[in-house]
Amino acid sequence: MKFGVLVNEGPFTHQCSDSAYQFTKAALEKGHEIFRVFFYYDGVNNANKLAEPPSDDRNLTANWSALAEEHGVDLVVCVAAALRRGLNDDILAPGFRISGLGQLIEAGIQADRLVTFGD
Amino acid sequence: MKFGVLVNEGPFTHQCSDSAYQFTKAALEKGHEIFRVFFYYDGVNNANKLAEPPSDDRNLTANWSALAEEHGVDLVVCVAAALRRGLNDDILAPGFRISGLGQLIEAGIQADRLVTFGD
Amino acid sequence: MSDLPPIPPDDEDEFGVVKKFCYVNRKAPYGTVYALESLEMVLIAAAFDQDVSVVFMDDGVYQIKSEQAPEAAGMKNFSKTYRALEGYDVEKLYVSKESMEERGLTTDDFLVDVEVLDHAALSALMAEQEVVITS
Amino acid sequence: MSDLPPIPPDDEDEFGVVKKFCYVNRKAPYGTVYALESLEMVLIAAAFDQDVSVVFMDDGVYQIKSEQAPEAAGMKNFSKTYRALEGYDVEKLYVSKESMEERGLTTDDFLVDVEVLDHAALSALMAEQEVVITS
Amino acid sequence: MSKLHTVNKSPFDKNSFDSCLTLAEDGSAVLLIEDGVYAAVAGGDVAARIADASSRLKVYVLGPDLAARGMAEDRIADGVSVVDYGGFVDLAEAHDAVHSWL
Amino acid sequence: MSKLHTVNKSPFDKNSFDSCLTLAEDGSAVLLIEDGVYAAVAGGDVAARIADASSRLKVYVLGPDLAARGMAEDRIADGVSVVDYGGFVDLAEAHDAVHSWL
Numbered sequence: 264m265k266f267g268v269l270v271n272e273g274p275f276t277h278q279c280s281d282s283a284y285q286f287t288k289a290a291l292e293k294g295h296e297i298f299r300v301f302f303y304y305d306g307v308n309n310a311n312k313l314a315e316p317p318s319d320d321r322n323l324t325a326n327w328s329a330l331a332e333e334h335g336v337d338l339v340v341c342v343a344a345a346l347r348r349g350l351n352d353d354i355l356a357p358g359f360r361i362s363g364l365g366q367l368i369e370a371g372i373q374a375d376r377l378v379t380f381g382d
Numbered sequence: 383m384k385f386g387v388l389v390n391e392g393p394f395t396h397q398c399s400d401s402a403y404q405f406t407k408a409a410l411e412k413g414h415e416i417f418r419v420f421f422y423y424d425g426v427n428n429a430n431k432l433a434e435p436p437s438d439d440r441n442l443t444a445n446w447s448a449l450a451e452e453h454g455v456d457l458v459v460c461v462a463a464a465l466r467r468g469l470n471d472d473i474l475a476p477g478f479r480i481s482g483l484g485q486l487i488e489a490g491i492q493a494d495r496l497v498t499f500g501d
Numbered sequence: 502m503s504d505l506p507p508i509p510p511d512d513e514d515e516f517g518v519v520k521k522f523c524y525v526n527r528k529a530p531y532g533t534v535y536a537l538e539s540l541e542m543v544l545i546a547a548a549f550d551q552d553v554s555v556v557f558m559d560d561g562v563y564q565i566k567s568e569q570a571p572e573a574a575g576m577k578n579f580s581k582t583y584r585a586l587e588g589y590d591v592e593k594l595y596v597s598k599e600s601m602e603e604r605g606l607t608t609d610d611f612l613v614d615v616e617v618l619d620h621a622a623l624s625a626l627m628a629e630q631e632v633v634i635t636s
Numbered sequence: 637m638s639d640l641p642p643i644p645p646d647d648e649d650e651f652g653v654v655k656k657f658c659y660v661n662r663k664a665p666y667g668t669v670y671a672l673e674s675l676e677m678v679l680i681a682a683a684f685d686q687d688v689s690v691v692f693m694d695d696g697v698y699q700i701k702s703e704q705a706p707e708a709a710g711m712k713n714f715s716k717t718y719r720a721l722e723g724y725d726v727e728k729l730y731v732s733k734e735s736m737e738e739r740g741l742t743t744d745d746f747l748v749d750v751e752v753l754d755h756a757a758l759s760a761l762m763a764e765q766e767v768v769i770t771s
Numbered sequence: 772m773s774k775l776h777t778v779n780k781s782p783f784d785k786n787s788f789d790s791c792l793t794l795a796e797d798g799s800a801v802l803l804i805e806d807g808v809y810a811a812v813a814g815g816d817v818a819a820r821i822a823d824a825s826s827r828l829k830v831y832v833l834g835p836d837l838a839a840r841g842m843a844e845d846r847i848a849d850g851v852s853v854v855d856y857g858g859f860v861d862l863a864e865a866h867d868a869v870h871s872w873l
Numbered sequence: 874m875s876k877l878h879t880v881n882k883s884p885f886d887k888n889s890f891d892s893c894l895t896l897a898e899d900g901s902a903v904l905l906i907e908d909g910v911y912a913a914v915a916g917g918d919v920a921a922r923i924a925d926a927s928s929r930l931k932v933y934v935l936g937p938d939l940a941a942r943g944m945a946e947d948r949i950a951d952g953v954s955v956v957d958y959g960g961f962v963d964l965a966e967a968h969d970a971v972h973s974w975l
Contacts, residue, residue, distance in 0.1 A: 285710055
C-alpha cells in the first residue's frame with residue numbers, strides 16, 4: 264500500500280516528528296511504499312541541517328536523511344512555509360527538497376492513505 | 383521600572399512573539415527600561431535572519447532588530463535551545479546575541495518584573 | 502494571503518482523479534498560525550480541482566467570525582480570503598451547530614455563507630471523506 | 637540532560653540577591669519539549685543560588701511519573717534528572733493534590749519526594765513567589 | 772505580594788483559564804490576552820465563572836486582541852475591563868509579579 | 874468508508890479526545906498516541922466515556938507511548954487494546970482513511 268505522511272511540527276518541540284518518523288519506518292519495514300513525506304507549518308524545521316541536538320539525544324533530521332538515502336523516500340518541504348521560517352536551500356539537509364503545496368495535494372490524491380502528524 | 387521579557391515560541395506559529403514585541407514597545411514608549419528580552423524554546427526562531435515573511439505581513443525578526451538598534455534593547459538567544467534548533471551565529475539577525483541560560487536568571491534577578499510569553 | 506493561486510479553469514483535472522478532501526479546522530485564528538496556513542492548503546487543493554469540503558468546529562468556528570481587525574495587534578488580516586473561496590469553487594463550508602451555539606455565535610456572526618450541521622450530520626459528512634487534513 | 641551545570645559551591649551568591657523563583661509545570665512530558673527544557677532552566681537557577689520552588693500541576697504531574705521508558709518511542713529518557721535536583725539544593729517540589737487525584741495518581745507513582753498541596757495551600761505558596769516562570 | 776495573571780488560551784480549548792481562576796490569590800488581577808480573550812465574550816458558564824471570581828479578582832481583557840478576533844466590546848461580560856498594550860504594561864507595573872498561565 | 878481516528882492530546886488538557894469520540898462514526902477505530910495515551914489510563918470519567926464508546930468504536934493505544942510515560946499496561950481501561958508502530962500501520966491500512974484529531 265502507498266502511504267503519504269504530513270508533518271506539521273518541528274523536532275524538539277513536539278513528539279509529532281518522532282511519531283511520523285516511527286510510523287514511516289514501520290511502514291517501510293512492513294514492505295509498504297512511502298509515496299512522500301510532506302513538511303508543513305513548523306514541520307519544515309525538520310529539514311534544517313544546522314540543528315545540533317545533544318549527543319545523547321536522537322537527531323531527527325539525520326534520521327529523515329537516512330530514510331531518503333536508504334529507501335529513496337521523497338522528503339518535500341513546503342516552500343511558502345519554509346520561506347517564512349527562514350529555511351532555504353543553503354541550510355537544507357541531504358535528502359530533502361523544497362517545493363510547492365501542490366506536492367501535498369498530489370500525495371493526498373496518489374497515496375492510498377494520507378496520515379497527518381501535528382500538534 | 384525595569385522589565386525582563388521571556389519569549390518561548392517562534393514567530394508565525396504563535397502570537398506570543400507578537401504579544402512580547404507589542405508589550406516591549408509599549409513599555410519603552412512609557413519610559414520604562416527593558417533589561418533584556420530572552421528567547422528560549424522555539425522562541426530562538428525569532429532571531430533567524432533568513433526568514434522572509436510575505437511582503438504584506440509583519441516581519442518580527444526585523445522589528446526586534448529595530449528595537450535593539452533604536453533603543454539598545456538586549457536581545458539574548460539561549461545557546462542550548464538554539465543549537466538544537468539549528469540557529470547559529472551565521473544566520474543570526476542583527477541586534478541579537480547568543481548566550482547561556484544564566485542570562486535569563488540574571489534578568490529574573492535584576493529586573494523588577496519578568497513577563498513570560500508562550501504557548 | 503499575499504499570493505493567491507490562480508483560479509483554475511473549469512476543465513483542469515491534473516491527475517485525472519477527484520478525491521473528497523476534507524479540511525477540519527478546530528483552532529482559533531491569530532493565537533496560532535494554523536488557520537492562516539490551513540487556508541493556503543485549501544486554496545491549493547481547489548486549484549487541483551479536487552472535491553473540497555471545509556469544516557469549522559470547536560474553536561475553529563472563530564476563524565470565520567466577521568469584523569476581524571488584527572492590525573492593532575500588529576498582525577495581518579487574512580479573513581477576507583475566506584470570502585475568496587467561492588471564486589475557487591470551494592463552496593462546501595460546514596459549521597458545527599453545537600460548537601457555534603456553545604460559543605454564543607449565530608450564522609449572522611460569520612463572514613461567509615455556511616451550512617450548519619449538528620453532530621450527527623457532521624459525523625455522517627466526515628465519514629464520507631477520502632482525505633482528511635487537520636491542523 | 638547531556639550537560640548538567642556544575643553543582644554550585646555553598647558560598648556562591650553571584651548577584652548578591654536571592655529571589656524566590658517558582659517554576660510552574662502544567663504540561664505532560666514527551667508530547668512536547670517543555671518539560672525537558674524547563675528542567676534545564678531549573679538547574680541553572682539553582683546554580684545561581686536562588687530560592688527555587690518547582691510546582692507540578694495539571695498534566696505537569698505526569699512529568700515525575702516513575703518508570704518512564706521513552707526509548708522504544710525513539711526519545712531520550714530525561715526523567716532521572718528530576719532525581720538530580722536534590723544535588724543542586726532544589727528540594728522544594730510541590731504537587732497539586734487535586735491534579736494528582738484527578739489523574740488517579742498517588743505519591744507512590746512519583747520518582748522524587750514531593751510535598752502534596754491542595755488548591756488553597758498551593759495558591760498561598762505561589763502568592764509569595766517573586767519570579768514565576770511557566771512554559 | 773499581589774500578582775498579575777495572564778491567560779492566553781481559549782476557555783473552550785484548554786484548562787488554563789480554569790486553573791488560573793482556581794489558583795489566583797484574592798486581590799490579584801487576571802488579564803485575558805491572545806486566544807484567552809474569548810473568555811471575556813463567551814457568555815454561559817464561562818461568564819458565570821468570571822462573575823463568581825470578580826468578588827475577589829479584577830478581570831481585564833486586551834482590546835487589540837478582542838478586535839483582532841472580530842469581537843465587539845458590547846459582547847464583553849460584566850465586570851471585565853478593557854486595556855490596551857500600555858494598560859498591560861501598567862498592570863504589570865502595579866502588581867508585584869506576573870504569572871503567565873501558558 | 875471506515876476510518877482510523879488518532880488522538881494525540883491528554884483528555885485533561887484539550888478537548889480533542891471528547892470531540893473525536895463525539896464525531897467518530899460507528900464502526901470506526903480510535904488510536905490514542907503521544908499525550909493521548911493518558912486517556913487509556915485515566916480512570917474515572919474518561920474511562921467511563923471509553924466504556925460508553927466501546928459498543929460502537931474500537932479503541933487502541935500505542936504501547937511505546939504508554940511506556941515512555943511510565944504507564945504500566947495493567948492500568949489500561951477495559952476495552953482498550955495495545956498496538957506498536959507496526960500495529961499503527963496495520964490499522965491505517967485496514968481502514969479507508971485516517972483522521973488525526975490534532
